[in-house]
Amino acid sequence: MVRVPNVTRDDLVSAARNPLAFIAERWTPDPRTVRRAALAALVMAVVIVVTGGAVRLTGSGLGCPTWPKCTDDSLTATREMGVHGVIEFGNRMLTYVLCAAVGWAIVAARSQKPYRRDLTRLGWTQFWVVMGNAVLGGIVVLVGLNPYTVAAHFLLSTALIAVAAVMWHRTGEGDTAPRPLVGTAVRQLVWILVGVTVLLIAVGTVVTGAGPHAGDSSEVERIPLNWETVTKLHAVLAWITVTLTFALWFVLKAVDAPRDPLRRTRDLFLVLLAQGVIGYVQYFTELPEVLVGAHMLGSCLVWIATLRVLLSLRERPADATGVPRPAGAERPVAAHG
Numbered sequence: 001m002v003r004v005p006n007v008t009r010d011d012l013v014s015a016a017r018n019p020l021a022f023i024a025e026r027w028t029p030d031p032r033t034v035r036r037a038a039l040a041a042l043v044m045a046v047v048i049v050v051t052g053g054a055v056r057l058t059g060s061g062l063g064c065p066t067w068p069k070c071t072d073d074s075l076t077a078t079r080e081m082g083v084h085g086v087i088e089f090g091n092r093m094l095t096y097v098l099c100a101a102v103g104w105a106i107v108a109a110r111s112q113k114p115y116r117r118d119l120t121r122l123g124w125t126q127f128w129v130v131m132g133n134a135v136l137g138g139i140v141v142l143v144g145l146n147p148y149t150v151a152a153h154f155l156l157s158t159a160l161i162a163v164a165a166v167m168w169h170r171t172g173e174g175d176t177a178p179r180p181l182v183g184t185a186v187r188q189l190v191w192i193l194v195g196v197t198v199l200l201i202a203v204g205t206v207v208t209g210a211g212p213h214a215g216d217s218s219e220v221e222r223i224p225l226n227w228e229t230v231t232k233l234h235a236v237l238a239w240i241t242v243t244l245t246f247a248l249w250f251v252l253k254a255v256d257a258p259r260d261p262l263r264r265t266r267d268l269f270l271v272l273l274a275q276g277v278i279g280y281v282q283y284f285t286e287l288p289e290v291l292v293g294a295h296m297l298g299s300c301l302v303w304i305a306t307l308r309v310l311l312s313l314r315e316r317p318a319d320a321t322g323v324p325r326p327a328g329a330e331r332p333v334a335a336h337g
Helices: 009-016 019-026 031-055 079-111 119-143 145-172 186-209 227-256 261-286 288-310
Strands: none
Touching: 019 079, 019 119, 019 261, 031 079, 031 119, 031 145, 031 288, 079 186, 119 145, 145 186, 145 288, 186 288, 227 261, 227 288
């Protein structure tokens, strides 16, 4: 039998005042647990984007016609609302799963020994972004799927993915000052790549807002732009992103950069190629819902892969406290560029 420790009144008061500190005093997670918690938050951030896309692609955007309730008289979907109500309400419920994943990441980061304030802050940043996006999602419903609010909803989800990806990466690093692995010119090229990728994703939301998948079978406002023209601009930006990634790989090879930046750049290039194939196929097959959903998933993966390229350009070795050293950081700094 496992003996249950006595819980005193002081313990209860301490837990009520600061539950995170209370847990941290009594639990020290393994570094792998912290990393898995951060990864779970990142995975759920991607899942909520994909399921949100499924809501729009099935025409269920107004399956629950109001917010925060599903209807004026019911908190949940009713039988009369049919499958669209189930899909929309199910996506709302996934927000709680996302909150649980982010909460686990916060608790694990707060309980890690030694305490790393940066990880806890990244976890809390995710929490507040999730809360803000939940409110924005409600506004999207209340304004009848206005395409500008839908675009803002997706972009805020993209910001959440960025914070979650950074936290996941940081769990595998030390807590010392970052040391660059490549020269200034290479870092500047990568920042240009990141900027173009942000623009690519932003224009993609405009394509969605002007395109045929409005999110509901009723008359829904669309962005008053020619859909095919915006799509061609999106394709041009995609080719620029691919070209920059290809050029970056050659530059990294030329300056004999460490293996990790090279691997991350290769991964980004492959993800971009797969995303491009899906994009062209969906365009020439009149936007089948399954391919549009796959393209939304691809957008998340492109963004994560781009951030991983950026984060791979520096290392934070283990310090005296034993915070783990990142993989692939064994090579010296490239002094070129």
